[in-house]
Amino acid sequence: MLLSGVVPSHTTLLPTSSHSRAAPLRHRHDPVGRAITVPLLRRSAMTIQARDAAPVLDTEPQPLKLLDRRTKLKIAVIGFGNFGQFLARTFAAQGHEILAYSRTDYSDAARSLGAAFFDNQHDLCEQHPDVVLLSTSILSAEAVLRSLPIQRLRRSTLFVDVLSVKEFPRNLFLQLLPPDFDILCTHPMFGPESGKHGWAGLPFVYDKVRIGDSDDRVERCRAFLEIFEREGCRMVEMSCAEHDETAAEIQFLTHTIGRVLAKLDLKSTPINTKGYETLLTLVQNTCSDSYELYNGLFIYNKNSTELIEKLDGALDTMKKELFERLHGIFRKQLFEGSARRSIDAGK
Ligand code: NAP
Numbered sequence: 001m002l003l004s005g006v007v008p009s010h011t012t013l014l015p016t017s018s019h020s021r022a023a024p025l026r027h028r029h030d031p032v033g034r035a036i037t038v039p040l041l042r043r044s045a046m047t048i049q050a051r052d053a054a055p056v057l058d059t060e061p062q063p064l065k066l067l068d069r070r071t072k073l074k075i076a077v078i079g080f081g082n083f084g085q086f087l088a089r090t091f092a093a094q095g096h097e098i099l100a101y102s103r104t105d106y107s108d109a110a111r112s113l114g115a116a117f118f119d120n121q122h123d124l125c126e127q128h129p130d131v132v133l134l135s136t137s138i139l140s141a142e143a144v145l146r147s148l149p150i151q152r153l154r155r156s157t158l159f160v161d162v163l164s165v166k167e168f169p170r171n172l173f174l175q176l177l178p179p180d181f182d183i184l185c186t187h188p189m190f191g192p193e194s195g196k197h198g199w200a201g202l203p204f205v206y207d208k209v210r211i212g213d214s215d216d217r218v219e220r221c222r223a224f225l226e227i228f229e230r231e232g233c234r235m236v237e238m239s240c241a242e243h244d245e246t247a248a249e250i251q252f253l254t255h256t257i258g259r260v261l262a263k264l265d266l267k268s269t270p271i272n273t274k275g276y277e278t279l280l281t282l283v284q285n286t287c288s289d290s291y292e293l294y295n296g297l298f299i300y301n302k303n304s305t306e307l308i309e310k311l312d313g314a315l316d317t318m319k320k321e322l323f324e325r326l327h328g329i330f331r332k333q334l335f336e337g338s339a340r341r342s343i344d345a346g347k
Pocket of ligand 1 (some may be wrong): 102
């Protein structure tokens with residue numbers, strides 16, 4: 001299978017001379033829209049080393065190298081809500097073709113991203129996407145996956161999920177998808193709020209649950225992961241089980257504290273300390289995600305139940321420590337105070 005936009009592996013574009021010698025410069029944009037300056041090479045400076053290669057239309061070496069090494073994927077985003085759109089924006093900016101499906105009509109939002117919106121899953125599957133990306137709420141993932149007419153997809157389609165829990169979608173995919181389909185479970189550990197200024201340095205967790213051995217399947221998976229690498233994400237390969245164990249602490253705990261603090265209705269004051277500002281930001285970051293997301297973190301990560309019990313216990317222990325000290329001080333004052341009064345009275 002040749003993926004759309006893949007340059008055959010035997011095709012190599014090689015600059016035949018160094019362009020470091022005061023080559024004229026030209027301003028243009030890289031594939032994600034950033035302004036860059038590249039040396040302008042004369043057409044003769046590039047040779048094609050493959051007999052069936054397409055003619056060269058652009059001879060600038062750096063962007064060509066980058067673009068030609070990349071696979072343009074056709075990505076179907078299932079669940080085009082808050083996070084689905086957030087991801088699709090970057091996919092589209094990198095030149096991938098985006099197809100979107102959601103129960104809500106997001107055709108305007110899709111159009112603004114240059115994506116095609118489908119209100120019918122059959123129509124979408126008949127487009128034969130290379131990748132089907134599941135970005136629905138955790139709670140609805142099973143129902144949505146079961147409702148997909150997967151028989152209309154190509155047999156080797158790559159299924160990816162971005163759910164914030166990982167063992168649950170892994171088991172779901174393994175249980176519901178035919179063995180021919182590839183499976184990549186991922187968790188971009190950032191969202192529209194924390195990733196609004198770019199994804200550089202932000203963690204991206206992935207587990208290649210089932211990727212076929214053939215070159216095209218390996219290449220397709222690599223091309224998908226490369227989207228995040230190119231944005232500068234910190235790529236972390238980790239099993240789904242290990243993710244859930246770790247994420248319960250860093251994710252469920254963070255969201256729980258944020259939501260508990262939100263119940264206190266904290267207000268900004270003229271004397272905010274840095275610590276208090278951090279709490280206000282935490283409330284804002286966690287409560288801007290849907291309650292359904294938070295609920296999914298609790299229900300579908302078996303480690304969350306134990307953690308919320310531990311948190312409850314820790315608050316109790318802390319309260320006990322504080323009240324015991326307070327009682328100790330009162331008792332001391334009470335007894336020492338009454339002894340002094342008796343002494344004073346006996347004088
Ligand atoms: P969410 O509330 O977890 O999910 C909203 C999405 O689920 C929307 O696309 C919505 O479709 C769909 N959905 C909900 N109930 C549905 C149902 N009964 N049937 C069909 N579709 C349903 O919010 P989100 O922030 O967009 O997150 C999407 C996924 O990304 C979640 O699995 C979440 O864990 C994961 N994730 C989120 C973040 C983040 O920071 N937000 C970060 C990493 C991973 P409609 O809009 O069409 O109703």
